[in-house]
Amino acid sequence: xxxxxxxxxxDFDRLSAAEQSRRADAFARRLLKRRSVxxxxxxxxxxxxxENAIRIAGSAxxxxxxxxxxxxxxxxxxxxxxxxxxxxxEEKESYERRMSQEWLDALAPLGTDWRKPHIEDxxxxxxxxxxxxxxxxxxxxxxxxxxxxxxxxxxxxxxxGFLLAALQISGLATLTHTPSPMKFLSEILDRxxxxxxxxxxxxxxxxxxxxxxxxxxxxxxxxMIRR
Ligand code: IYR
Numbered sequence: 001x002x003x004x005x006x007x008x009x010x011d012f013d014r015l016s017a018a019e020q021s022r023r024a025d026a027f028a029r030r031l032l033k034r035r036s037v038x039x040x041x042x043x044x045x046x047x048x049x050x051e052n053a054i055r056i057a058g059s060a061x062x063x064x065x066x067x068x069x070x071x072x073x074x075x076x077x078x079x080x081x082x083x084x085x086x087x088x089x090e091e092k093e094s095y096e097r098r099m100s101q102e103w104l105d106a107l108a109p110l111g112t113d114w115r116k117p118h119i120e121d122x123x124x125x126x127x128x129x130x131x132x133x134x135x136x137x138x139x140x141x142x143x144x145x146x147x148x149x150x151x152x153x154x155x156x157x158x159x160x161g162f163l164l165a166a167l168q169i170s171g172l173a174t175l176t177h178t179p180s181p182m183k184f185l186s187e188i189l190d191r192x193x194x195x196x197x198x199x200x201x202x203x204x205x206x207x208x209x210x211x212x213x214x215x216x217x218x219x220x221x222x223x224m225i226r227r
Pocket of ligand 1 (some may be wrong): 024
């Protein structure tokens with residue numbers, strides 16, 4: 001039986017125009033500095049910051065509020081090593097055989113290759129899983145049934161955006177890594193059949209001498225249209 005909606009008062013702080021601008025500027029200043037970093041320091045990352053960022057990611061809007069995500073936080077060195085080895089095996093195959101020349105050319109300015117040492121030397125790696133469907137257990141019979149999930153790709157994409165922004169605001173550096181195919185992550189991390197790896201995110205402080213590719217974002221005039 002469908003349940004009826006229950007409403008509650010919205011908790012919303014109406015800000016003064018000055019405060020709105022101040023917050024928007026402060027957020028932009030910090031977020032505009034976000035770069036994908038591949039050179040990390042080995043300094044540990046406070047778990048409180050990771051928990052906070054995942055709490056924020058978990059508050060993202062999702063299709064039918066199904067929250068179709070699982071965030072696996074890995075700090076065990078042996079597990080990170082295992083993931084690095086498996087990711088590099090897939091990536092080597094991709095870079096050397098699966099990716100087209102057009103794709104390799106598009107990536108050339110980033111200077112990436114199949115080697116992924118950052119998976120191992122980040123003190124923390126977050127693997128985000130998308131729950132392609134849910135599992136409902138009947139309280140009486142104990143029988144399991146599939147629950148359809150709506151817009152799970154979009155929902156997890158939004159949650160990852162929240163996650164990256166929260167980690168950036170917390171003063172940490174991230175990298176979005178999508179080794180392809182990612183099935184090995186389900187196996188190594190022992191995830192159930194309804195979950196698909198979505199993205200792997202090494203998190204940490206950048207190395208003191210970290211460098212990033214000299215690439216630019218499109219200006220506002222190129223990405224925004226007013227009608
Ligand atoms: N998954 C590979 C290749 C790669 C693909 C894209 I599209 C990028 O923006 C960056 C890398 C890798 O992680 O190296």
